[in-house]
Amino acid sequence: MKTILYSGAALIALASAVSAASCPGVTVADPMGVAAGAFPEQYELSEFEAAANCTMEFSENPSIGDFNAQIQGNPDMPALADRLPKEPLVVAPYDEIGTYGGTLDIISNATEAGTSDMMSVRHVNLVRYSDDLQTIVPNVAKSWEWNDDFTQLTFHLREGHRWSDGEPFTSADVKFWYDNLMLDENVIPSPKDYVLVGGERMTIDTPDPLTVVFNLPAPKPGLLSHFANHYAQAFQPMHFLGQYHPDINPNADANAQAIGFESGYDVIKAYYGSSDWMDTPTPMLGHPDLVANMPFAASPTLESHIVVSESTEGRHFVANPYFFMVDTTGQQLPYINEHDEVFVSETEVRVLKLVNAEVDYKTQALQLDMAPILLENQEAGDYTVELRPQIELGTFAFNVTSEDLEKREIFGNVDFRRAMSVAINRDEINEVVYFGLGQPQQYIAFSPTPSFVTDDQINAYAQFDPDMANAMLDNMGLVDQDGDGFRDLPSGKPLVLNLQVATQGISVKLVELVGQNWRDVGINNTVKEVTTDEYRSAQSSNQLDVMMYGKSIPLAVILGNNELFVPPFENYFGMRTGMLWAEYIESGGASGVEPPAWVYQMGEDIDAFQAAVAGTPESNEIGNRLVQEVVDSMLFIGTVKAVSPVYHVNSLHNFPEFQTASYAYYWAYPYRGPQWNLEQ
Numbered sequence: 001m002k003t004i005l006y007s008g009a010a011l012i013a014l015a016s017a018v019s020a021a022s023c024p025g026v027t028v029a030d031p032m033g034v035a036a037g038a039f040p041e042q043y044e045l046s047e048f049e050a051a052a053n054c055t056m057e058f059s060e061n062p063s064i065g066d067f068n069a070q071i072q073g074n075p076d077m078p079a080l081a082d083r084l085p086k087e088p089l090v091v092a093p094y095d096e097i098g099t100y101g102g103t104l105d106i107i108s109n110a111t112e113a114g115t116s117d118m119m120s121v122r123h124v125n126l127v128r129y130s131d132d133l134q135t136i137v138p139n140v141a142k143s144w145e146w147n148d149d150f151t152q153l154t155f156h157l158r159e160g161h162r163w164s165d166g167e168p169f170t171s172a173d174v175k176f177w178y179d180n181l182m183l184d185e186n187v188i189p190s191p192k193d194y195v196l197v198g199g200e201r202m203t204i205d206t207p208d209p210l211t212v213v214f215n216l217p218a219p220k221p222g223l224l225s226h227f228a229n230h231y232a233q234a235f236q237p238m239h240f241l242g243q244y245h246p247d248i249n250p251n252a253d254a255n256a257q258a259i260g261f262e263s264g265y266d267v268i269k270a271y272y273g274s275s276d277w278m279d280t281p282t283p284m285l286g287h288p289d290l291v292a293n294m295p296f297a298a299s300p301t302l303e304s305h306i307v308v309s310e311s312t313e314g315r316h317f318v319a320n321p322y323f324f325m326v327d328t329t330g331q332q333l334p335y336i337n338e339h340d341e342v343f344v345s346e347t348e349v350r351v352l353k354l355v356n357a358e359v360d361y362k363t364q365a366l367q368l369d370m371a372p373i374l375l376e377n378q379e380a381g382d383y384t385v386e387l388r389p390q391i392e393l394g395t396f397a398f399n400v401t402s403e404d405l406e407k408r409e410i411f412g413n414v415d416f417r418r419a420m421s422v423a424i425n426r427d428e429i430n431e432v433v434y435f436g437l438g439q440p441q442q443y444i445a446f447s448p449t450p451s452f453v454t455d456d457q458i459n460a461y462a463q464f465d466p467d468m469a470n471a472m473l474d475n476m477g478l479v480d481q482d483g484d485g486f487r488d489l490p491s492g493k494p495l496v497l498n499l500q501v502a503t504q505g506i507s508v509k510l511v512e513l514v515g516q517n518w519r520d521v522g523i524n525n526t527v528k529e530v531t532t533d534e535y536r537s538a539q540s541s542n543q544l545d546v547m548m549y550g551k552s553i554p555l556a557v558i559l560g561n562n563e564l565f566v567p568p569f570e571n572y573f574g575m576r577t578g579m580l581w582a583e584y585i586e587s588g589g590a591s592g593v594e595p596p597a598w599v600y601q602m603g604e605d606i607d608a609f610q611a612a613v614a615g616t617p618e619s620n621e622i623g624n625r626l627v628q629e630v631v632d633s634m635l636f637i638g639t640v641k642a643v644s645p646v647y648h649v650n651s652l653h654n655f656p657e658f659q660t661a662s663y664a665y666y667w668a669y670p671y672r673g674p675q676w677n678l679e680q
Contacts, residue, residue, distance in 0.1 A: 002630065004106060013586050022057060022329070023048070023049070023054035023055070023056045023329055023330060023331045024047075024052055024329075024635060025097040025328055026052065026072065027092055027094065027095055027096060027097065027282075027328070028041055028093070028094045028095070029095045030534055031092075032052075034051050034052045035051045037051065039130070039137040039138060040132070040137065041091070041130065041131070041672070042090060042091050042092060042096075042137060042138070042510070043089075043090040043093050043328075043398075044089070044090065044138075044142065045088055045090055045093035047090075048328065049286075056090075056326070056329075057079070057330050058081065058088075058326060058330040058331075058332065059330055059331050060331075060332045061100040061332065061532065063101075063184040063319075063493075064319060064332075065077055066338070067318035067319050067321060067338075070308045070318050071122050071164065071165070071296075071297075071306055071308060071321075072291075072297040072298075072308070073295045073296040074164070074166070074307075074321075075166060077164070077166075078166065083162060083166070083321060083322045084160070084324065084326070084332065085158035085160040085161040085324050086158070086160040087142065087158055087159065088158070088325060088326045088332075089138065089139070089158075089324055089325045090325075090326055090327070090676070091326070091327055091328070091675050092328055093327055093328075093654045093675045093677070094328075094654040094655070094672075095273070095371070095653060095673070096653060096654060096677065097329055098327070098330070098331075098654060098676075098677030099335065099337055099677065099679050099680065100331075100337060100677030101335075101337055101678065103339070103340050103678075104121070104336050104338070104339045104340070104360050104361065104529045104676070105340050105342045105360045106118045106339065106340070106341050106342075106360065106361055106677065107350055107353055107362065108341055108344075108364075109343065109344070109345055109350075109365060109531070109532050109628075110343050110344055110345055110531065111281055111285070111343065111534065112277065112279055112281075112533070113345075113393040113531065113533055114188065114364050114365045114504050114532065115341070115363065116231060116279075116573075116663060116666070116667060117279055117361075117363050117364035117365075117667050118341050119231060119279055120231075120666045120667035120668040120669040121304075121339070121361070121668045121673035121676070122279075122303040122305045122317065122334075122339065122669075122674075123233075123303060123666065124139055124140050124233070124303055125139060125140060125227050125228070125230065125234060125306070126139060126140050126141040126144075126155055126174075126227045127139050127224065127227050128229070128670060129665055129670045130670060131421045131555075131656060131659065131670045131671055131672075132659070133659050133660065133665055136224060136225065136228045140158075140302060140324070141155040141158075142157060142158050143155075143156045143157050144224065146221070146224070149219055150216070150220060150221045150613070151215070151216045151218065151219055151676045152215055152216065152219075152245030153213075153224060153377075154211065154212070154213045154214075155174075155211070155212045155213075156210055156211060157169070157170065157171060157177045157209075157211070157212065158324060158610060159210060159343060159646065161324050162322040163237050163239075163240075163300040163301070163322065164300045164301045164302070164303075164320045164321070164322055165240070165296070165322075166305045166321075166322060167239045167300065168209070168239075169235070170205035170206075171208070171209055171211055171212045171676070172209070172212070172238050172240075173235040173236060173237060173238050174204060174206070174212045174235045175206050175212070175237060175307055175645060176203075176235075176238035176241070176242060176248070176412050176661075177233075177234060177235050177236040178195065178202070178204050178234075179204065179247075180238075180245050180247055180248060181236055181241075182195045183195065183274070184245075184247075186265050187265065187268055187269070187272070187274065188275065188276065189274070190586055192232070192276060193561055193563055193566070194223075194230065194232070194560055195372030195560045197216045197217050197220045197223075197610075197611075198220075198610070198611065200218070201216055201217070201219040202214050202216050202217065203215045204495035212480070217613045218611050218619030219612075219613075220559075220610050220611060220615075221559060221610075221614065221636045222557075222559020222560035223549060223559065223560050224560075225556045225559050225560045226557070226559075227560075227562055228555070228556075228561075229625055229664070229666050230557075230666070231276075231277070231278055231666060232276035232277075232278070233302075236272065236299070237299060237300045238589055240271075240295065240296065240299060240606075241267075241271060241299065242353060243255050243264075244264035244267040245264055245265075245268060246264055249264070253516065254507055255267075258293050258356070259290065259295075260287075260289075260290040260294075260364050261294045265277070267294075269558060270282075270283050270286055271298070271300065278495045282297060282298040282299075282310055283297060283298070284298065284307075284309065284310040285310045285311065286432065287352045290497050294576060295361065297309075298310075300390055301320065302323075302324070303320060303323075303672065304320055304323050304332065304333065304334040304674040305318060305339050306318065306320050308442060308605060310428065312343070313342065314341050314343050315341045316338065316339070316340050316341070317339035317340075317341070318337065319323050319336070319337055319338070319409050320334075323674065325675075327675065333674040333675060334673070334675070334676075335654075335674070335675065335677045335678075344607050345531050347478075347529075350365070351374070352373060354647055355373060355374065355377045355381060357381040357382060357649055359444075359647070359649075360651075360652050360678070361647065361648045361649075361652060361655075361668070361676075362648075363644070363645070363647070363658070363661050363667050363668070365504040366503070366644060366645040366646075366647060366661070367508075367644070368387070368433065368434050368435070368437070368507065368642055368643060368644055369433055369507050369509045370644050370645065371385065371387065371435075371514075373645065374645060378407065378498070381649075381669055382650050382651070383647060383648065384647070384650055385442045385644075385645050385646070385647050386645070386658070387437070387643040387644070388643060388644060388646050388657075388658045388660055388661040390550070390643060390644045390660065390661055391447045391448065391552055391553065391641075391662070391663075391664045391665075392447070392550030392551055392552050392553075392641075392661055392662065392663065393443065393447070393550065393551065393552055393638050393639060393640060393641035393642075394429075394506045394507065394510050394548070394549075394638075394639045394640065395442065395548065395550065395551040395552070395575060395636050395637060395638050395639065396514065396544070396546055396548050396551065396634055396637045396639070397546065397547040397548075397569075397575060397577040397637065398411035398416070398420070398541065398544055398577065399541065399544055399547070399577055399579075400487060400581070400635065401578050401579055401592075402542070402575075406489050406491055406493070407489070407495075407545065410478070410489070410495075413476060414632075414633065415472050415475070415476060416472070416473070416476060416478075417634040417635070418461045418634055419468070419469040419470075419472035419473050419521070420523070420538050420637060421442070421461040421462065422461050422462075422463060422464065422465040422466075423465075423466055423469035423517050423518055423520070423521045423523075424514055424515050424518075424637070424639060425464045425513070426441075426462060426464065426519050426639055426640055427440060427464065428464075429510055429513050429639055429640050430640045430642070432509065432513060433507055433509050433510045433513065433640070433642075434640055434642035434643070435456070435641050437642050438642030438643070439640065439641050439642070440462060440477075440639070441459065441638055441640070441641055442458055442459060442461060442462040442631060442637075443459055443551065443552065443630065443636040443637060444458060444552075444627045444630055444631065444638070445552060445553070445564045445627065445630050445636075446552065446555055446558065446623070447552035447553065447664075448554065449555060450620075450623060451620070452620040452621075452622075452623045452624040452627070453627050457631050460631040460634075461634065461640070466517075466520060466521050469521045470521050473487060473521060473522065473548070478490075478495065478523075480522060481495075486519070486522050486523070486524040487522040487523055487524075494524065494526065495523065496524045496525060496526065497515075497523060497524070497525035497526075497545045497546055498525070498526055498528070498544070498545050498546070499514075499525050499526065499527045499531075499546055499548065499618075500528050500530045500535055500538060500544060501527060501528070501529055501530065501535075501548055502529075502530055502531065502532040502534070502535035502549070504532040505532070505535070505549035505575070506548050506549050506550060508529055509529070510639065510640075511527055511548055512527050514639070515527050533670045536573070539575075539576055542580065547575050547576060547577055548575070550663075551564075551575045552638075552641075553664045554664050554665070557612075557664055558606075558609070559609075559610055561609070562603075562606040562607070562610065565602050565603065565605070565626060565630075566585075566599075566602070566603050566606065567579075567581035567582035568581070568582040568597060569635065575636075577597075577635060577636075580592040580593035581593055581595035581599060598629060598632075598633060601629070602629045602630075602633075605622055605625055605626050605629065606626060607623040607631055608622050609626060623678055639650075644661035645661065646658050646661050651678055651679040652676060652677075652679075653676070653677040653678070653679055654672075654677045655671070
């Protein structure tokens, strides 16, 4: 037998080659001696291979071919090496390397109500917040950099990244989203603030397929934060939607007519909607008679799962064969095969499904007053309920541009709004609704509370003082004229507030307590539970007396989005007032009602705040001024900031403790849904 002798160098090389044969199953719980990367809980491929001294071999879900076949319009699926980017994002699971399989069951209220919870599990954007809610980390974008004065933000994309239909994802898809969707009034009637800087448009350069340069007309450091937490994705598939856009394709209308639509814009709206909302109905629900003629049942996506069926009862999703993430052993994510979303409008039925463990995960639309029954049954149901801090607090607002001119005058009087604030017994609300776990406070827009906010601002008109409320209402001439025990309008007509409450946004019990507080100072009201769609429709059409919903967002979000400070003071899905003020501003005074001078001043201040660097004396001074304007105007009346349930079945693994139960950071998005794993 021949003996082979190796030199020391050769032995080292051989040992290195053996150790590099496969990559270790690094998790957050067990890093296995592998150093952390530049960003928490994830690596770029070359970074991980160097840290773990390995060469990653990729593997796929054995059922992925079946899922590809379910995606209407998808071609035959190429090999995994041709579906992953050259440098996929390597994700360290929380507790364990997962196994493929299972269906994640979630309930939502309706097609566009309570759905963001489900969306957040599969969501991706250019960047995201890590689960510490402070660190922005790469996601779709591999890296980014700012120039010195925050007027140019450059993103670098992943080479070889593909849409769910296998077509290349490039910088052109970002520019198409911005130029041809967000800034085209035929698609989005009025530009969103987050695509503007101080009301002015940005421009986008694409020097090559992997580089996107946002050129800002003024500094806006919070633009990056916007991309890290917002539901609206900064890209859309130009190769597909561009076929129907007249600025991209001169045959756009002819292409649309070939599949049964009148114009290219009609096709774009069928797939993308007329807003930036991702869960507008697909053609499967909006145009079921035309789906067979259309290239795709749903527009291609970069998300972990893509919808393959939809009805008025729910939606079903399958894993994206081209998803760009892998775990530390090289398994392509997601682990969970399918997502199933069922629409249930009745609160009692949703709670019963949770008690019976028919749902795998839920956060949105769970109010704290639902917690006792959920906690009581968690052992029998083999699920876990965690009470996590909320960012939003239950908030009320009066319709200052009410169609009823007599009510408009009353609601527009700040003394009335202050009286209604001090009439609220926040301590009682905290005990009855929030089991003493909350903190009474006034609405100040920012949450958590930044350092530039004072105690006086937090507590402004937040004390319980029915004597003050009665005196202020008396001074306004709101007295009981007919002797029925309730105050009347100056004309003598009864003053009755119609309190329509959608349980997705606020607790019914809280609204009932506030309603009783107001009746105690002579303001009559009725409480009626309505669906979220009914509430939003009435709010948008200026038909509500009082708006009520959870409200407040973090400083990091406000740096990129001004909507809490300009009429109507939030988007369609949130809580708004001053609808006719907004109409006046958007129409240049052609219609609507002119807002008071302080509204314009607050608009100038939020622009200045977004242009300043957070934490500097200049930024803090402007921030304090904004809070004071919010408190002085008392357009929105806060109650109690507390905690809210986060629900998941115990068979759902790699599920961490949420820092907050909050839409502001987009529910589950920081907690990496693609690495969730269902025990089989």
